[in-house]
Amino acid sequence: MKVPSPVAFYPPLKSPRHPTPSGDRTMARLLMAALERAGARPELMSELRTFEPAGDPRRQAELREAGLREAERIVAQVGARPPAERPRAWFTYHVYYKAPDWIGPAVAGALGIPYLVAEGSRAGKRAGGPWAIGHEGAEAALDRADAILVLTGADREALERHRPAGQRLVDLPPFLDTAPWTPRVGPRPAGPARLVTVAMMRHGDKLASYRLLAAALGGSARDWTLDVIGDGEARPEVEAAFAGFGTRVRFLGRRDDRSALAAELRRADLFVWPAVNEAYGLALLEAQACGVPVLAGAFGGVADVVRDGHTGLLVRPGDAGAFTRALDSLLADPDRLAALSRRAAAFVHGERGLGSAAARLAGALEGVREAACA
Structure with missing residues (x-):
């Protein structure tokens, strides 16, 4: 040995x-x-x-x-x-x-x-x-x-x-260590599309991403709910950015336990994150490993963790309107979303x-x- x-x-x-x-x-x-x-x-x-x-x-x-x-x-x-x-x-x-x-x-x-x-x-x-x-x-x-x-x-x-x-x-x-990040088993529950995002709440690029996400969601014509997983010193500003959405947006706080975070991800239909100046974003890989496709801004190395058109969609960096249009197109096409979901899980578990x-x-x-x- x-x-x-x-x-x-x-x-x-x-x-x-x-x-x-x-x-x-x-x-x-x-x-x-x-x-x-x-x-x-x-x-x-x-x-x-x-x-x-x-x-x-x-x-x-x-x-x-x-x-x-x-x-x-x-x-x-x-x-x-x-x-x-x-x-x-x-x-x-x-x-x-x-x-x-x-x-x-x-x-x-x-x-x-x-x-x-x-x-x-x-x-x-x-x-x-x-x-x-x-x-x-x-x-x-x-x-x-x-x-x-x-x-x-x-x-x-x-x-x-x-x-x-x-x-x-x-x-x-x-x-990733893909062991905790397994895809959902069984059919999707009925109801509005479930969106999720996972990020610390810090001033600077993280807060800019949250505000951009709120602006993009504000222009959406689809029926959705959003779970926000994360916390930090900028939480008051993040909550203020989403205040107009009422109960459609839930703030779940931090999920330091990987099993608990994976369980939350598996409930979602789409991971959404504008990714302002993101180096690449491990959370995007974790979501895909759970079979959750990603809609993100094409900043930095995001294209190295999300295969545009194959495991999710990438939009022009900082463009809230493009984000809204991509979101609505995905939520209007459940079959496409399901295909992205399957390919996302296969990509991460097979290659990453x-x-x-x-x-x-x-x-x-x-x-x-x-x-x-x-």
Whole structure:
């Protein structure tokens, strides 16, 4: 029996142990699970969060220094272990200008091990602005990476354009542990179309999406109800946006338990989310795995998790009228909605499970090891 190979794991944006749920926390956990299935033994090496959202150069400099000190600590700690217990590779999840990796490149260099990044984003326009320090750290980490696992086509374009010689770009489409997310069994209950959305209630892009959804629903001529699953500091503003719909809209709060969330999703006919500036949206995959097709705005990497016309519909970003028209066309055609439902479940369970992700990760790890030995 092959002994799992130790791999250092680090998420500078949000630890898998962070108390607040989010897509980043979920993906960090999923990556660790997929690494295990790929034959690795991931170890969370640090929970230093380098996220700096305000554009504060002083805070970014403090985080850089903290990261370098943390790297020194880890090198000393790992160096004291028996050789068989030392990591064979360093794996960082999600590097961009607001959450650079100051630790991984330093540790990987000191230990002489490959350095991999999953979900790395380049943003050249941040080079001279308030996030200049964070941008510098993110670019240095991405330049240093032996391999970058690319989650979306939106990220790939810039990564290809600035790829250093010898760096491997490996496609790793967003994925799920599909076990909890099973489709509904049995006929659809009678009554109005059941819409659902799942998102945190934060100011900024999330609130903009909620307001856009309310505007789109306000123009609909169809009979529907909407269940909103999520919570957060912007809840008063979200509730105000939907106040005119009365009892047609229910606010269910957070559903941290995956089984409870899956049960709510299975009751729905259509998942609706404008997805303003969404990176990709794991909730869209979860809905499809439950056999719920998606209507979303075509922002960012949303097209990498929803197959337009096959598992759902994507509309022009930020266009409430286009969203309304797409919604009404779907609700007027139950047969089309049912076909999208079947294909959505087949897509996620067939192509976006842990097994598919583990195979890609195993290939990436083997590739960088072979390159290191060449």
